[in-house]
Amino acid sequence: MTALPVEGAAVLRLMESAAPFSHPHDQNDYDVGLLLSSDPGQPHAVAVLIMPQDGTRLAASCCANMLRTFPNIQTVIMVGIAGGIPRPDDPDRHVRLGDVVVATEGIIDYGHIRETDTGPVLRGRRGGGLIAPRLLRAATRLRAGERNGSRPWEELLGPAVPAEFARPAPGTDILRIGTHHIDHPARPEPAPGEDMPRIHYGSVGSADVLMKSEQRRDALAGQYSEIAAVEMEGSGVATATADCGRNWFMIRGIADYAASGKNDIWHAYASYTAAAWTRALLGVTPPLVELRDDDPALPLVAPAPENDVVALLGRVPGDIDLRAVWAGAVPELPEPGLPLFADVIDLYHYLAGMNARPGVSHPAFRFVDWLGHLLAGDPGPALRKWASRQSRTGVRAPLPTPGTPPGRSGMARPSLTLQITVDGLDRGLCRITPYLQVASGPWRPEPDEPIVTQVGGLAGETAKLVAAAETRWRGVADRADIEFLLPVGLLNTAVQWFDGPEILGESRPLCLDYSVSLRSLERMREVRIHRAWSHRWRQIDQQPFTGRVLWGRGSAAPDDLQRWRRELDGDARYLVVVLSEPPGTTAGDAELRAALRAGVPVVLWDQRIPRPESGTLGLEHLSAEPGRLPEHTRAARLDAVQATPGGRAHYGRTVALLWDDADRPISERGAVA
Incomplete structure (x- = not known):
């Protein structure tokens, strides 16, 4: 998820095969594509959502809609820009423009306050949801490799950065306290090149607050020593993922110092550094494990719907050409032995024992649906209704439309x-x-x-x-x-x-x-x-x-x-x-x-x-x-x-x-x- 068009453009620039996607019951617009994983043969499947505007409440709503539209999403990653928390007196934790902050220690909802006679008081840390453990492990690998000089994200930066995301001149990274100019401390070793970002690991503050106050920023940093940046979407996304049983991760490029006088000079480059580090992170993250063909298949449906379909199949006329149904419904599968084609219920059970493949409705559901289309009378409509219901609630892949043109579902006409x-x-x-x-x-x-x-x-x-x-x-x-x-x-x-x-x-x-x-x-x-x-x-x-x-x-x-x-x-x-x-x-x-x-x-x-x-x-x-x-x-x-x-x-x-x-x-x- 990204909040600004420039953030989304940076992510899409680093994806493969990105293509627009929309759903009639979801007002969000998406781009779907691939990002490399640790397995060269199996990339991560990625959906990108660019929010219409920022804010924690809108982020929660957009995230919930996205998880309904893409029910197989496991992790929501927030990628984009944030205001950095500078600490010039502490070089190890000092954040500069263009650096990247990774929220490995969670989110602090600093908008969740208690009003008292002496002023507002934070009600404590509210890091909702679960930080993605797979990505935490991958971040640890990147962090360890960095100490040995391995920084794979730098391959995407420097001369490789597209012109529209170029790093601004060093003289534009100006840190002030009030009207006083403050010098940046020297970077601690091992340090990246001067034109490369440092990666910081800590917590990120999140609220429906556009931070433009040095005093408020520094007071927040004093209360939470590990906070490294502030932004406006994280707490909403964390809440939405918690409600939907998913996990989250956050990566932010530093575009300003959350102070008065902030500008947009570093927005594009900071968006690109966050996207580049995200790609490096996913590049060392294993893909989601899929069932192998030789893994034992789990039961396809519960006993009650299993009994329902068996009863319906028992009413199928005996003269139906089951080999033709097979050719239309599951043309990619080799035909079994002839005895199975003598009984429609046996053929269904044979298909139900197979594993589903990603993104394709289960072959047993397609078989029942195709059979229902061929039967104009009873039990055709009931078979189609059963298959549609099971495909929506089970494998979560749409059924193909019978009679699609040649080459569009593995089928060829004469x-x-x-x-x-x-x-x-x-x-x-x-x-x-x-x-x-x-x-x-x-x-x-x-x-x-x-x-x-x-x-x-x-x-x-x-x-x-x-x-x-x-x-x-x-x-x-x-x-x-x-x-x-x-x-x-x-x-x-x-x-x-x-x-x-x-x-x-x-x-x-x-x-x-x-x-x-x-x-x-x-x-x-x-x-x-x-x-x-x-x-x-x-x-x-x-x-x-x-x-x-x-x-x-x-x-x-x-x-x-x-x-x-x-x-x-x-x-x-x-x-x-x-x-x-x-x-x-x-x-x-x-x-x-x-x-x-x-x-x-x-x-x-x-x-x-x-x-x-x-x-x-x-x-x-x-x-x-x-x-x-x-x-x-x-x-x-x-x-x-x-x-x-x-x-x-x-x-x-x-x-x-x-x-x-x-x-x-x-x-x-x-x-x-």
């Missing part, structure tokens, strides 16, 4: 993927390798023998392959998709308007009967960028959608194009790129290759040169809902046919979509399940 490569010697020849996904389920397409043809004969061969696929799809109720896995040189080919197979003496363009999308052959082959590709693809399905759309720079100057590429590479939230020109042009090729290299899974463009205003408006309309681009693109193409003769004035006629599912790889040896 599809035909045509991998097309151009001959290395005769550029007029190409090879088509078809991969057929026969039915909905896990991605397991069947490769067929390649076909060699002239590039000009692609449309005719495609029609034959689609006709052959339709014979295999006979009896499949789901809509089928067509994908073209193309080299960059062919990506602007209008494959969506290839004629499909002739039916009753008539052939229609493929895009009228199928969702037609493109994929990148070069990226499929370049495994070194698959990790970035997979990372961005995972965000496509987030609800609400938190990704970003980046528009191309067109015929910009080279420097502008380089800045555009740096923006793309530096922000993993860019999931969609809209090209300013189609592939085959200088600008289009440069933008496309940058998007592919960065791992952007979705690329959209208009195939016309130059792009008319109607095309730009059409692309704006489509990119407004990136998660539904395949459906909306197909709808635009259908509209194009009906809009004008030939449909050539409508953007749907010339829109191209690269929808590159990172969960559906194809290697040179065939499809990878």
Whole structure:
């Protein structure tokens, strides 16, 4: 939690994969992402809340809402700035601007007072809540390492500090008592460099009081010798975490001396030093321990709801296809032996014996929910209600919506993927390798023998392959998709308007009967960028959608194009790129290759040169809902046919979509399940 935008910006600058998040029943806005832990393979999952303003009461309210929205949060860390308590006569405890104070000895609520005839009297220490023991242990490790010269937070400071968080000039760190200037004492050994912060461990004063009084500050320091800083949120957060059974930790960068004449000169740098030390702290903190696959599973639900679902499953019709339910609900799991598919209750108990995975609803709940969706009558609605209730109160992960598009939940619809490569010697020849996904389920397409043809004969061969696929799809109720896995040189080919197979003496363009999308052959082959590709693809399905759309720079100057590429590479939230020109042009090729290299899974463009205003408006309309681009693109193409003769004035006629599912790889040896 942070109280000021500058504090939140400092934290977000040091996070990985930060993305905005909101919840319809929570007025707070969040950013969620990752910070490294002591285990390189398992970072900490972090939610960041920037409060609308400071104050202990508001902090308590915001914290309570955050813990309801993110019920798996274990520790709330308050990160930001504070007023320091200087002690020039005691060099060991003297706090200077830019230093960091860690509240290892708790919080003193100095606003909790008793009014007496002689004036206000503090009612004593009120360090509510529990200081996070995991982080106390990690702070001890950092403190011990510092005595040996190890200060990992300094790697993030000095020349590495972004310009907007730069350390102010030394002459601005002015300490006064009244009108008298006081010299700072020499730093005790072992001391960091003059341009690096000291880390202080002690207690922090907290109250709804903006401290701007040297006398009041020094009186507080005299009463509590271990107090090192004062701020305005800690006591509220400590109270909220105590009420919710969580713990807290506080890290503060010193931005002023809590005295008259205070200013904002050191706010940004102090925010950054606090954030840097926080990152170092979490970097030596082990991640939360998860159940391993071989750990014995705890009972999934209590006996009463277990009896309820068994009774409901006993009313499921005997002719239900349980293998189809399995494929729809838990496609990521291998199928068990056939005997289990003979009894729906046995299949439920088999799934209930598994461990849940982080962030995913338990497979038993998904199985019951999917079964309920397939049963329009009794006991379908009751099964869905049971699964929804258990998922909310048990594993606390939302149930997926049945029927989500391919690649969005590990599922693939029936599809035909045509991998097309151009001959290395005769550029007029190409090879088509078809991969057929026969039915909905896990991605397991069947490769067929390649076909060699002239590039000009692609449309005719495609029609034959689609006709052959339709014979295999006979009896499949789901809509089928067509994908073209193309080299960059062919990506602007209008494959969506290839004629499909002739039916009753008539052939229609493929895009009228199928969702037609493109994929990148070069990226499929370049495994070194698959990790970035997979990372961005995972965000496509987030609800609400938190990704970003980046528009191309067109015929910009080279420097502008380089800045555009740096923006793309530096922000993993860019999931969609809209090209300013189609592939085959200088600008289009440069933008496309940058998007592919960065791992952007979705690329959209208009195939016309130059792009008319109607095309730009059409692309704006489509990119407004990136998660539904395949459906909306197909709808635009259908509209194009009906809009004008030939449909050539409508953007749907010339829109191209690269929808590159990172969960559906194809290697040179065939499809990878």
